[in-house]
Amino acid sequence: MIENLKSFIDNNSYCKSFYQHIIVLNQVDSTNSYAKNLNEKKNGICVFSFMQNKGRGRNNREWHSVSGKNIYLSIIVEFDNQNFLSFIPLVSSLAVRNTVNSFNIKSNIKWPNDILVNNKKISGILCEAEYVMDKKNFCIVGIGLNINNTIEDFQLETKKYNITPTSMFLELSEITSIEEVLKKLLLEFALEMESLKKNGYQSIIKKYKNFWNERGKEIEVSLGNRIVRGIAEDIKDNGHLVIKSENKFIEISSGEIISF
Ligand code: BTN
Numbered sequence: 670m671i672e673n674l675k676s677f678i679d680n681n682s683y684c685k686s687f688y689q690h691i692i693v694l695n696q697v698d699s700t701n702s703y704a705k706n707l708n709e710k711k712n713g714i715c716v717f718s719f720m721q722n723k724g725r726g727r728n729n730r731e732w733h734s735v736s737g738k739n740i741y742l743s744i745i746v747e748f749d750n751q752n753f754l755s756f757i758p759l760v761s762s763l764a765v766r767n768t769v770n771s772f773n774i775k776s777n778i779k780w781p782n783d784i785l786v787n788n789k790k791i792s793g794i795l796c797e798a799e800y801v802m803d804k805k806n807f808c809i810v811g812i813g814l815n816i817n818n819t820i821e822d823f824q825l826e827t828k829k830y831n832i833t834p835t836s837m838f839l840e841l842s843e844i845t846s847i848e849e850v851l852k853k854l855l856l857e858f859a860l861e862m863e864s865l866k867k868n869g870y871q872s873i874i875k876k877y878k879n880f881w882n883e884r885g886k887e888i889e890v891s892l893g894n895r896i897v898r899g900i901a902e903d904i905k906d907n908g909h910l911v912i913k914s915e916n917k918f919i920e921i922s923s924g925e926i927i928s929f
Contacts (some may be wrong), residue, residue: 700743701811712747733826764857766852789835888927
């Protein structure tokens, strides 16, 4: 697979200018941890693994991994300002959403960066920023995308999530090539990154809102220490969620929608 991926990247101008190096592993604890521990980090290094033993999700959850059936990918993105960093999760979710849709599965985005198919979760993204004094800052974008998982594969994990999981296999009733999805995902990620740099934040927000799942719905958001209920009104230009609760508008920079 590695040779096919390399030649795909070499033959696509967007991929060629974004990706520096691709690492393919059979097994690892977590592709995000592996990327984080690389001595020399560079924009556009990516790490793919067929299996993770200690996959990590948002809010300290586990990301249960099944060998050889799904995508476990981390992409290193360099950033030099906080504003750019706050758009990386939005850009990543657009890339995953576009990828899933290109395989004839209608998906949309649950704020900030879950990908849903009929309210079931097909993909999750974990962005981890690293600040090193006097050195470049990097964000590790970790993408878990369920490709060929069956109902049985999900049995171990369904209890842990308040959202029902799904996979491309469950939606299409056929096996999909991991390599083909991975190529498309790498391309979409490079394209959306290019679009952020070229067209600016607003173009990303505009696209993001088109595919936003919760707009106008009554939702509950966990802020860690409390839960806020209200109507999902808007996504602001800075990527924050706005909900209307008891006639007041509340702007949320980070949290988890637990009911929608
Ligand atoms: C979530 O929805 O909670 C985010 C899940 C992110 C999982 C991916 S799989 C590849 C990368 N490596 C990890 O350990 N986690 C991310």
